[in-house]
Amino acid sequence: MRPFRDIDLRESLENIKMKMMAKIDLFSNEEIMANDLELLADNIYEEFYIQPVLIDDEEFSKRSIVQEKIHKRIEPFLRDIYNKEYVDVDGVMMTCYYPYVGETDLFKCRASTFSCSGYPEISISQGYISLQYAHSLQDAGKLGAKEDTMKKLEQNIERIRVGIGYANSDVSAFNKGLSATALKYLIEKRKKVEAFFSVAAMFEVPVKRNEYSEKHIPLKRNITPITHTYDRQESYCITDSDYRDVLDAIKHTGSTYERTPSSYKAMQEEDLRNTLLATLNATYKGYAAGEAFRNHGKTDICIELENRAAFVAECKMWNGQNEVEAALQQLDSYLTWRDCKTALIYFVRRKDFLKTLTNAEAALKKLSIMRQVQVVDKNEFTCCMVSKSNLGQIVQVRVMLFNMNC
Numbered sequence: 001m002r003p004f005r006d007i008d009l010r011e012s013l014e015n016i017k018m019k020m021m022a023k024i025d026l027f028s029n030e031e032i033m034a035n036d037l038e039l040l041a042d043n044i045y046e047e048f049y050i051q052p053v054l055i056d057d058e059e060f061s062k063r064s065i066v067q068e069k070i071h072k073r074i075e076p077f078l079r080d081i082y083n084k085e086y087v088d089v090d091g092v093m094m095t096c097y098y099p100y101v102g103e104t105d106l107f108k109c110r111a112s113t114f115s116c117s118g119y120p121e122i123s124i125s126q127g128y129i130s131l132q133y134a135h136s137l138q139d140a141g142k143l144g145a146k147e148d149t150m151k152k153l154e155q156n157i158e159r160i161r162v163g164i165g166y167a168n169s170d171v172s173a174f175n176k177g178l179s180a181t182a183l184k185y186l187i188e189k190r191k192k193v194e195a196f197f198s199v200a201a202m203f204e205v206p207v208k209r210n211e212y213s214e215k216h217i218p219l220k221r222n223i224t225p226i227t228h229t230y231d232r233q234e235s236y237c238i239t240d241s242d243y244r245d246v247l248d249a250i251k252h253t254g255s256t257y258e259r260t261p262s263s264y265k266a267m268q269e270e271d272l273r274n275t276l277l278a279t280l281n282a283t284y285k286g287y288a289a290g291e292a293f294r295n296h297g298k299t300d301i302c303i304e305l306e307n308r309a310a311f312v313a314e315c316k317m318w319n320g321q322n323e324v325e326a327a328l329q330q331l332d333s334y335l336t337w338r339d340c341k342t343a344l345i346y347f348v349r350r351k352d353f354l355k356t357l358t359n360a361e362a363a364l365k366k367l368s369i370m371r372q373v374q375v376v377d378k379n380e381f382t383c384c385m386v387s388k389s390n391l392g393q394i395v396q397v398r399v400m401l402f403n404m405n406c
Contacts, residue, residue, distance in 0.1 A: 001108075003119050004163045009109035013050075013174045017181070020048050024185045029193045035392030037186045038371070044182035049175055052168040053102030055129065055161055062097040062128070070134040091136040096153060097128045103171070111166035119163050120156040131156055243341045246280065246303070246311055247398050250343065251380070253279045254402035257347070261406035272347055272404075273300050273315040301343075302334075313343040318356060318401065321363035328369070328397065332389050340393075346401040353403040360401060379403070 023044065032040075070091035074084065107124060123130045133149050253276050257264050264272065280303065301313035314331045316323075331344055348356050357379060364373045364381055371394060372384040379401045387393040 001122060001124070003107045003122055003160065004110050004114055004167070005118075006108045007105070007110065009106075009111045009167060009170050012105075012109060013170065016048055016050070016174075020044055020178075020182060021185055023047070024182065024189060027186075027189070029196065031392075032186070032190050032193050033197075036394040037183060037190060039386065039392060039394055040186055041179050041183040042371070044186075045175075045179045048178060048182075050106075050171045051102045052171050053100055053104075053106050053164045055098050055100045055157075055164060057098070058157075059097050059099055059128070063095065065092055065094045067091070067137075068093055070136065072136055089136045089138075091134055092140050094133045094135075094149065095130050096133075096157075097130045098157060099128055101127070102168075106164060106167045106171065109167050111163075111170045113166040113169070115159070115163065119159055122160060129160065131160075243311065243396075246341075247343065247400075249279050250276060250313070250345065250400065254345070254400060258403050261404050264404060265406055269315055269317050269347065276313075276315070276345070277301060311341055311343075313345060315345045315347070318346045318348040318350065318360075321359040324360065324363040325367055328367070328385060329388070331397070332385070332387050332395065335387060335389055335395060341396050343398045343400060346399070347404045348401050349404045351405055353401075353405065357401060360399065364399065 027040070068091065069088045070093065071086040072089045072091070074087055104124060107122070107129070120131060123132070131153060133153065135145065135149070139145060257272070264275075267275075280301065300315045301311075303311040312331065312334050314327060314334075316327050327344055331342055335342065346360070350356055361373065361375065361381060364370060364383060367385075369386045369388065370383055371386060372382075374382050376382050376398075381399040383397040383399060385395045385397050387395050
């Protein structure tokens with residue numbers, strides 16, 4: 001095949017964008033309202049992302065040379081004698097294979113930049129592109145035939161690499177703006193849905209709800225399952241400002257632990273948690289509770305309003321980075337509310353506290369459920385975690401570690 005000429009890449013990318021918009025239009029009102037839009041945008045990105053092509057070096061073990069009849073061009077002044085342009089002669093056919101990864105159709109696409117002189121013919125099969133070179137037996141035995149063939153091979157594969165590089169540049173630009181474009185359309189759709197719900201409520205028109213489907217959106221690539229229902233009843237959650245105040249109160253208490261760790265040497269996890277509860281109750285007038293039943297278990301710290309969880313925290317003694325994922329899953333199992341604001345608090349009784357902080361950060365960043373991990377202080381990390389208990393939701397988690405070694 002002649003590469004980089006059959007499909008206009010710009011038009012193809014525009015068609016993919018239209019398919020992406022159509023996909024967003026297929027989301028129901030329930031799905032748009034019930035799921036975090038950034039998570040939906042991530043799913044769209046995973047589904048419509050185009051993998052650029054990377055061509056590796058030749059795989060010498062697959063190189064083949066076979067004897068066969070080949071077409072040899074007849075010199076122009078002899079064509080009248082033979083009455084044809086080619087003649088079949090004994091020859092050899094050499095085939096060289098180059099493995100590649102990426103979107104195969106890019107070899108068919110003409111990018112915004114391309115070579116007017118064209119490209120050498122290639123064949124594509126099962127993750128390899130191949131180039132063929134035919135010589136008559138007479139020509140193959142000539143002095144310098146091998147060197148000339150290998151030089152031509154290097155030139156041709158370089159032309160193919162340049163051509164696919166042009167296509168990769170267009171695709172990379174498309175991929176870079178994919179999430180932002182998807183999020184823009186999702187925000188626009190949510191605004192329309194919110195407007196519809198407002199009008200329906202104003203005229204007291206009941207909104208038809210779809211029953212929850214146990215069959216989630218199929219996993220394609222690394223697409224996160226989403227929820228398909230939306231609970232419009234009033235929910236309670238603390239504001240971002242109050243969330244910061246709660247975290248500041250915990251940080252202040254934790255700093256007290258660190259200044260005089262010997263005073264708390266005899267205290268275990270439950271005792272340390274109770275001192276945190278005392279601080280929080282002083283601020284939230286008794287709404288903070290310990291070992292409160294919540295969803296699938298008892299959470300260490302829970303600030304409630306009219307039996308609605310607003311802030312949930314879990315306290316742990318640090319026993320190594322391998323237990324971080326289990327602690328987060330335990331915390332997630334307690335959550336019942338969208339946009340829930342949470343904390344995971346560690347009491348560390350190890351000598352090398354700085355190494356513990358490094359290990360904690362590494363453990364958080366390698367988790368597949370984490371969308372974002374940022375260091376806000378040496379011993380604090382703010383995280384955005386995909387909830388497995390509440391599909392389609394992203395939970396804020398502040399991970400805090402306090403040095404209790406003495």
